[in-house]
Amino acid sequence: MKYFLLFFLPCLLCRSTSLRAQKDTCKIGMYINSIYDFKLDDKSYMADFWLWMNYKNDSLKFENNVEITNSKMADFSHYSMEKKDGWNWAAQKCRAQLIHQWDVSKFPFDKQHLRIEIEDSQSDTSRMIYLADQENSKIDNSFNSSEWCIEDFNVRQDVRTYQTTYGNPSLSGKSSYPRIVSEITIRRKNSWIKLVKLLTGVYVAFLISCIVFFVSNESQDSRFCLCVGGIFAAIGNKYIVESVVPSSGATTLMDNVHTLTFVFILLITIVMIISLRLFQSGNPEQKQLSHKIDKWSFYIFTSLYTFLNIIIVYLALK
Numbered sequence: 001m002k003y004f005l006l007f008f009l010p011c012l013l014c015r016s017t018s019l020r021a022q023k024d025t026c027k028i029g030m031y032i033n034s035i036y037d038f039k040l041d042d043k044s045y046m047a048d049f050w051l052w053m054n055y056k057n058d059s060l061k062f063e064n065n066v067e068i069t070n071s072k073m074a075d076f077s078h079y080s081m082e083k084k085d086g087w088n089w090a091a092q093k094c095r096a097q098l099i100h101q102w103d104v105s106k107f108p109f110d111k112q113h114l115r116i117e118i119e120d121s122q123s124d125t126s127r128m129i130y131l132a133d134q135e136n137s138k139i140d141n142s143f144n145s146s147e148w149c150i151e152d153f154n155v156r157q158d159v160r161t162y163q164t165t166y167g168n169p170s171l172s173g174k175s176s177y178p179r180i181v182s183e184i185t186i187r188r189k190n191s192w193i194k195l196v197k198l199l200t201g202v203y204v205a206f207l208i209s210c211i212v213f214f215v216s217n218e219s220q221d222s223r224f225c226l227c228v229g230g231i232f233a234a235i236g237n238k239y240i241v242e243s244v245v246p247s248s249g250a251t252t253l254m255d256n257v258h259t260l261t262f263v264f265i266l267l268i269t270i271v272m273i274i275s276l277r278l279f280q281s282g283n284p285e286q287k288q289l290s291h292k293i294d295k296w297s298f299y300i301f302t303s304l305y306t307f308l309n310i311i312i313v314y315l316a317l318k
Contacts, residue, residue, distance in 0.1 A: 029133025119179035130178035201237030
């Protein structure tokens with residue numbers, strides 16, 4: 001009996017410890033019915049989706065145990081739970097207003113990576129493991145937006161670590177919780193049309209400023225009026241663009257085009273003044289040089305401005 005106990009007792013203790021340390025596993029998936037109400041200024045968007053959980057431990061409850069950590073507001077409804085082939089199948093619907101930092105640096109050629117982060121609010125990773133139901137998680141194909149199209153969708157399991165234990169006496173330093181992250185990649189439609197609509201004003205402003213090189217130096221007022229009109233037209237266009245595209249901490253494509261236009265109008269004004277001083281000198285050679293400056297400045301400025309705009313747009317596309 002002593003030999004029997006010495007041999008089997010460690011095995012029983014190991015088995016008991018293994019059972020106590022065994023983690024519950026839950027497979028989670030989602031079906032996104034719609035995403036809408038994209039608010040760039042409010043840094044948010046809305047999503048309606050179904051969420052389901054498959055697990056075997058009958059003691060687990062998920063009705064109030066999951067939260068959407070990147071939401072401003074989340075409303076869960078239609079909770080149901082059934083037993084199917086030895087599995088517990090819980091499902092509920094959610095409508096959430098989700099936080100998203102819109103990256104408009106490449107607008108209107110931008111892509112956005114929308115995320116939905118679902119996390120367990122009760123069990124940490126020492127007790128619970130989440131698995132992503134990638135096979136059944138999808139977006140409804142009825143999604144129809146005049147502004148956006150869906151490029152990609154994926155769901156994956158993840159772990160979120162917090163630098164606190166939330167007062168849990170069994171932990172120290174930090175705590176980790178299982179979560180499921182879905183990412184939806186959307187791309188803006190009709191980008192070239194939007195670009196032309198938003199930048200037509202600033203391009204016209206630049207061309208108005210370039211016309212000064214075809215106006216005689218004898219008409220000084222007309223020359224200066226064209227430059228002033230060009231700069232005011234560019235400023236007005238910038239205000240219009242900023243009413244459509246919210247301001248961002250990063251430099252955007254629109255910012256680069258407007259800044260380039262302002263710099264070129266300033267250079268045109270400087271060259272115009274130099275040409276005017278040469279014309280008024282009374283020296284025939286300097287007058288001839290003034291005509292040459294006007295002639296070549298138009299071609300140089302328009303060619304360089306066009307080339308730099310192509311580079312700016314190319315970098316945004318890349």
